[in-house]
Amino acid sequence: MLYKLSIRHVQRSLRMQLMLTFGICLLAGLLTYGISSNLFGEMKQLAVIDYKYGIERIDNETRGLVNELSALQKQTDMAGSESEGGRPEFFENHVNWMNDQKFKVLITDLEGRVVYRSQNAAETNVEIHNVISNAMNARTDQDYGRKEFSSFYPVNYMGQKSYLIVSGIPEPHITYRKGQSPLSLLIAVAAFILLFYFMTQKKMRHVEELASGLRVIATGNLDYRVIERSQDELGSLARDLNFMAEDLQKRMEEERRNERLKRELITNVSHDLRTPLTLIMGYLRLLQDKGYETPEQAASYVSIAYNKSEKLKLLIDDLFEYTKLSNRDVPLYKEGVAINELLDQLLEEFVTPAEEQQLTINRTIPKERLLVRIDVDKMIRVLENLMGNALKYSLKPGSITVTLRHDYRYVTVQVSNQAEWLSDDALQQLFDRFYRVDTARSSHTGGSGLGLAIAKSIVESHEGAIWAEQSGGQIHFFVKLKLV
Template sequence: MFLTSIVIAVVGVFLLLMIASFVSGYSLPGMILTRLYNTVGPYVVAIITGIILFTISFFILTQRSIRYLEEINIALKNISQGNLETRVNIKSRDELGELAQNINLMAEQLKQLIEEERNAEKTKNELVTSVSHDLRTPLTSILGYLGLIVNDKYKDELVLRYYIDIAYNKAQTLKKLIDELFEFTKISYGGIKVNLDRINIVELLEQLAEEFVPILDENGMEYRLTLPENKIYVKADGGLLVRVFENLLSNAITYGKEGKYVDIQLENENNETIVSIINYGETIPEMDLKYIFDRFYRVEKSRSQDTGGTGLGLSIAKNIVELHEGKITAFSQNGKTMFQVKLKSLLEE
């Protein structure tokens, strides 16, 4: 602004000098100018004109900026009162224009942050609602059967035993749900510390597969392991990574019993580690596949068969994989269901 006013003043003086040389002597302004020139000298005239022009243009320009500043001030007040839709017009490319732009950016980011916060709040509320429902179901059943026992409402020892069994199983379901819920909230709401290590994923999968042998046997199943020749390392929290594959493997057993085999495959492609856990048998319907990683989501069939699941396993797995900046996907077609975990490989040292 200051510079602009000086430029205007200098240009003004030049113009005045030019005009003066053209009109001198012929007209009234010319006569006045000539007079002034003769009495105080051309330099003084030039300096005085310069100062006058500078003051006028500086005044006009600052007035405009002050009005713009007032506009920005009103917008800021509006934003601070919570009207996050308020935006300032960008009128110039100078510092004030930049200020206006930054204020608009700030308002936009504030708006987004508040929306995210609201969504998180909504998700938490939904979680509480569905959890209360899921906790109440087994609890009601436990209380029902224990009530029968307490009030001696059973025919004989055999019936008593039967009631106790049901109550015990339901109590176990309840414990599983509470454990998984605890794990889920810990992982999803940032309450977990990820300890990254250099993990030999070949070894991890070999060990895990062996640990699953008893459960596989129990269900008349076998694992088939396909591993690459060389070692593959990833940067991960070993304990958390094990949880992912445990969840996938126990699903493959629970939902793939009739398929007899669980395939565990490991590949390394373009510095990406890909672990695939595959089971055979009935496929997951296409319409369910996209919700499979949502918390509490269970395919209708597993719900009605009462496999005792909580619908949290896959969302826990997904959260853990995402904590490692990886990706988890599900495919289910022609009797083959495959869950794939992709992680960035560590380069060989």
């Protein structure tokens, strides 16, 4: 389990992968260095003079004398004699043999005064500190040269505490050391670099692929997608690049759509403003030129011009309000309202107009108070717009169904009516500004084309949602708001 978690962690972290790769390459480099050093060392051995064997020999002989003196002391203790005379023959023979080997043997008291010496020794006093320093340095010096070595041991001589000192030139021996070659280091470095190169080659290809993909996207090909080859930071970068390309593509499509809507807006506004304005100017010209026969006809011209000016004012007001709502410039005066009571009262106002158009209104509204925090005037306009569209576009005779549903967080108003089947594109564009299902674009039959766009802006300013669906020959409008 721990192994799998570690593998997963390494797969998700580029830093860990690089650290692991570096460690493997370093270990391989050290191993290569060790093997090549041993190989080149065997091929290129160096002859050196080694005095350590001679030092050990002097030291061993000294320890032999120490053992002989210890044996002599034991014999003296057992015999109960403290005679200073007798040094055993084997001790003297050993000292003479060492004398023949050109080793000096000295025995001193604790102050360094010589109490016994071999024939080739002339010292009468010894500096104990120097002897100890010589013995210690010789044992630790890796490059000990040809110089006198002193082996130093404490002994018991003739019943007194003393020091045994054996001095001599160590015997040299020729030994062979493994040589060193700069090729070992070069081979190790080369092994590290090559292994690191091959182990990171896959990641580098991935980086180059990401860079190439970014250049393709930068040229404007937003349909291009890079391949996500790993779970680490490079894979995350690939996902971010794809997300960026997709987001840019959506933004550019939205900009193109907004540009198209802007052109349509200019065309629609020009058309809808020009039509009533042309009529107004025509009737006013008739009045100015006295182009009427009776006062009643003149009054009719004035009435028509006035009605057209009212429609022109309504269109300008809708356009102005939509612009302010889209830019969030209209303040909202929210208050807690029971949406079921508000909807019930509003539907009563539409009963008579519905009957006049051979339509019946069916409602399903719960009795419990469902409180929402809304700007009442703005929300009434939304509901009036939905009911107005239902009256205008319902198949006659027919019915309009209004349903209010809720859960523990939201309340949803549904307005449904039988209508002609719309294409998916037409259904999606219902809330676009100046969009009319009627392709003839008559403001007399289709209104200003801003009603649903204004309704959408109002609902979204209340942090709600509004949308349309169709099924079974009916079109359904939904308004979803948060409960208090």
